Amino acid sequence: MDVTEFRIATFNLENLDAADESALERRIAQLRPQLLRLHADVLCLQEVNAQHRPSTGQDVTAKQEGTPPPERTLAALDALVKGTPYGEYHRVHTFNPSASAAMDRHNLVILSRTAFAHSAQIHHHYIDPPLYRLSCADPPAPEDPQPVRWDRPFQHGVITTPTGARLHIINVHLRAPRAAFVPGCKDNAQTWNTLGGWSEGFFLAAVKRAGQALEVRLFLETLFDEDSQALILVTGDFNADAHEIPLRMIRGDDEDCANGALRSRILVPLENALAQSQRFSVIHGGRKQMVDHMLASQALMAWFSRIEIHNEDLNDEFATPAVVPDTPQSFHAPVVAEFVPPQKVF
Template identity: 50%
Template sequence: MRLATFNLENLDDRPGAGDFADRVRVLAPQLQRLRADVLCLQEINAHALTKHGPREVSALDRLVAGSDYEHRHRVVSLSRGGVRPADRHNLVVLSRLPVLEHSQVWHDLVPPPSYRPVTAQPRPDLPEAVEWDRPILHVVLDAGGGQRLHVVNVHLRAPRAAWLPGQKDGHGRWNSIGGWAEGFFLADIKRAGQALEARLLVERILDSEPDALIAVLGDFNAGDHEAPVRTIRGDEDDTGNGHLGPRVLVPVERSIPESQRFSVIHRGRRILLDHILVSRLLLGSFRAAELHNETLGDELISPALVWASPESYHAPLVAEFSLRPSR
């Protein structure tokens, strides 16, 4: 079984979103190369094809048309109302394995904290809810032999300052460093909160299935040793309790040589923001991991940014497992 994650970077086929035909020519071979049985995608945009029609992920439909992924089981995240996909940045799971259950978690386990901004203009009279930008997508798959595979697709908030009333001009520039700093603080709350909710979801799964096969994967917008990844992993170094070792999630990408262990190039710095974290039982079936980062450009200074590059500035990560029927 091959399990993969890939942030497709604002996949959209609406007019003004760049040359979509070029995107298909670049991205379709990357997807095919993954040979993924289960593929977790991030940043899939949706829109209505007719004025009053339902919102659809038409760009994804066009990207996978004619490929091995076209007729896979599909689960798409929904907006806060839970009725239809959001305009931007949906999560998608495409699976060869049958889907047994699926749900999304969005403030179901962690209520939004209340905060009264200091630099907002005007400053609100009362604290306001700080909500996450996206849900967590939980899909339970039939892995054969009576085994259930829990796939948790995540896209955590990027460490970029959140908007504050009256603190940005019409060109997207911050009016004060204090305003930017508070926006950066709020973004960190959102990212930390999403990570906590993902970990609590893992806890809930393990409470009901102590030997569960679990993979939490996606764009964490954080490195291996940063707080969001540590929160979801629950490493013994942090808890100080060896009895919790069976509940720790393990990053399979650590099997890749460090010189090749990057999924994003940010202003010349190679960093790993995309991860596959697995439970101990699933780790027993782990065989190998791959990062397809040979064509990565720099997400901030690539010349292609001037004409809307068809590339994604994230590299896909894939892990291979050899699952055996349960006893």
């Protein structure tokens, strides 16, 4: 990292995959310039899919003998960053705990110019899955309530800043406000056959999203317990704007807490440094929304210099696919913030 400043970015790549080689080439042509423009020292990514490596004769034999298939790799991401500075960065990604390898869909990835002092993924480490019995399922759900698990973990990475201070980076992708599956309540992937089933699915989605947010906040509390002046940045796709409950849970606010002694634990949305007209990272049905955030601890605000949202060429995620069904773009704008270590006062 540069001794005077460093840049941290977040970008939802929206299902980056390598299933179709020509489609991946088009996506690389679109996404790589966006990544290069960020000039990021740390890059937090969401929705990075993983792929099985090409099969070999040994793999075929192993499959015949009942051995699990080869581990998935981030081949699409490798192709995207090949030949760029990010290709040489240190990398951590989320993984399937049972396989210790990347998940098939929606992995989180952090790329860092400098090595990680620590990295981990957190998934139900601080909250047990709540129990719930479905009311609308067909056939009826079992009598015993079943656990409701979050869709994915969040990442914690620790890097050493130019001053030698430790910076905690938390990369998140919260559940989208889209109804979760309820058995027997859909005719197909898009069509619900009852409004009751849809409503229950939407309720489950809200539980998952709020639960993820609560786990992030409980984890933050452990960091603040260790160091009240911790340098922390929570970033990623929150699938919520600044006034929605999940973001309020993670961020905290004076009016919500009503306790000035907790002020040092409240996070600041860095997009507040921009004019209201510039604060959007997604356009949905003509409505501009800010769902990709950077939340900084009070101590890190002393380092904060400026923020950019690269939304100049952003298209509508609802309208555009109907016109351009194979568009290679992401419908999320990259967000990047610049930090300058404060100078020592003697």
